[in-house]
Amino acid sequence: MFYPLARSLLFKLDPERAHHLALSGLDRLHRSGLSRLAGCAVSAPREVMGLRFDNPVGLAAGLDKNGEHIDALAALGFGFIEVGTVTPRPQPGNPKPRMFRLPEHEAIINRLGFNNGGLAAFVANVQRAQFRGVLGLNIGKNADTPIDKAVDDYVTCLTGVYPHASYVTVNVSSPNTQGLRDLQAAKQLDQLLGTLKAEQARLAKKHAKQVPLALKIAPDLDLKSIREIAKLALEHRFDALIATNTTVSRDAVMGHPLAKEAGGLSGRPLFSPSTEVLRELARALKGNLPLIGVGGILSGADAKAKIDAGAALVQLYSGFIYRGPDLIAEAVRAIGSAGATR
Numbered sequence: 001m002f003y004p005l006a007r008s009l010l011f012k013l014d015p016e017r018a019h020h021l022a023l024s025g026l027d028r029l030h031r032s033g034l035s036r037l038a039g040c041a042v043s044a045p046r047e048v049m050g051l052r053f054d055n056p057v058g059l060a061a062g063l064d065k066n067g068e069h070i071d072a073l074a075a076l077g078f079g080f081i082e083v084g085t086v087t088p089r090p091q092p093g094n095p096k097p098r099m100f101r102l103p104e105h106e107a108i109i110n111r112l113g114f115n116n117g118g119l120a121a122f123v124a125n126v127q128r129a130q131f132r133g134v135l136g137l138n139i140g141k142n143a144d145t146p147i148d149k150a151v152d153d154y155v156t157c158l159t160g161v162y163p164h165a166s167y168v169t170v171n172v173s174s175p176n177t178q179g180l181r182d183l184q185a186a187k188q189l190d191q192l193l194g195t196l197k198a199e200q201a202r203l204a205k206k207h208a209k210q211v212p213l214a215l216k217i218a219p220d221l222d223l224k225s226i227r228e229i230a231k232l233a234l235e236h237r238f239d240a241l242i243a244t245n246t247t248v249s250r251d252a253v254m255g256h257p258l259a260k261e262a263g264g265l266s267g268r269p270l271f272s273p274s275t276e277v278l279r280e281l282a283r284a285l286k287g288n289l290p291l292i293g294v295g296g297i298l299s300g301a302d303a304k305a306k307i308d309a310g311a312a313l314v315q316l317y318s319g320f321i322y323r324g325p326d327l328i329a330e331a332v333r334a335i336g337s338a339g340a341t342r
């Protein structure tokens with residue numbers, strides 16, 4: 001209701017500054033008990049990965065990288081919250097400016113580069129949160145960890161976040177960490193998934209708690225790679241796939257003055273390529289593994305289209321920036337009971 005005004009003020013500021021201002025404003029609203037003015041929960045429960053979700057519309061990773069705003073974000077009505085990506089050690093990310101709005105396309109380009117406060121601070125923040133709904137913790141590798149040691153970073157992060165997560169997302173698809181997306185290649189992925197599943201079994205015993213693992217992939221994959229990823233995810237009994245992260249393609253924004261900025265493109269131009277990857281995954285998986293659809297959801301109809309393409313759940317990031325909290329309830333209503341049995 002208030003978002004159009006807030007947005008017109010925030011969009012006058014540098015995107016990263018606006019981001020931090022908006023989140024601290026949201027925290028203040030939440031602490032004063034007024035966050036219901038900004039959004040409200042819509043109940044449409046469903047079970048996926050053995051977890052009960054209040055509704056199928058979640059917050060995508062990257063908006064709250066350090067897990068500092070979980071309660072305020074959850075109060076807006078998301079059915080689940082994913083925070084991170086966290087890396088073992090703190091790191092500053094890429095030099096600024098590194099985040100750009102393309103309002104004509106309802107899009108964002110970012111090359112933040114996993115700026116975050118590191119695993120210890122992340123876990124402390126997550127532990128402080130009161131939220132008792134489904135909380136996904138998204139893990140990655142440090143920029144200065146050699147790619148052949150990447151598995152060690154994922155194991156460190158998985159071990160640290162495991163006791164505090166409803167599910168853990170293994171992010172191998174950010175375009176802003178050199179070499180990261182190469183982990184999606186069959187040989188590397190086979191090793192990564194195998195190691196993480198073995199760790200999951202060890203941690204499940206230790207903590208007497210089974211925490212599902214989801215793999216988040218890029219939209220810039222050919223059909224052969226998509227099918228290989230689906231096959232490996234099934235073979236290793238991963239618990240879900242998240243499609244997709246941001247794209248390095250600029251086809252849909254060609255000619256825009258910011259199109260040449262390096263980084264990942266998200267928002268409306270990502271909807272079609274990302275939904276195509278989702279559809280191909282669904283074809284390959286034949287209902288044997290749940291899918292979370294993310295990329296370019298700007299309306300209720302977009303959210304429903306992700307479910308129709310095979311997703312059991314959806315996530316929002318750029319649409320939430322452009323449309324505000326109203327998009328959450330709109331998406332929940334548009335999805336209705338569709339896909340509830342996936």
Ligand SMILES: Cc1cc2nc3c(=O)[nH]c(=O)nc-3n(C[C@H](O)[C@H](O)[C@H](O)COP(=O)(O)O)c2cc1C
Binds near residue numbers: 084
């Ligand atoms: C500024 C920004 C930062 C992001 N950071 C992360 C991140 O740290 N980890 C991650 O898995 N995805 C990250 N993403 C990707 C989103 O989670 C999502 O997959 C992508 O933006 C597509 O959804 P959208 O079109 O709704 O934004 C980021 C996206 C944006 C725009």
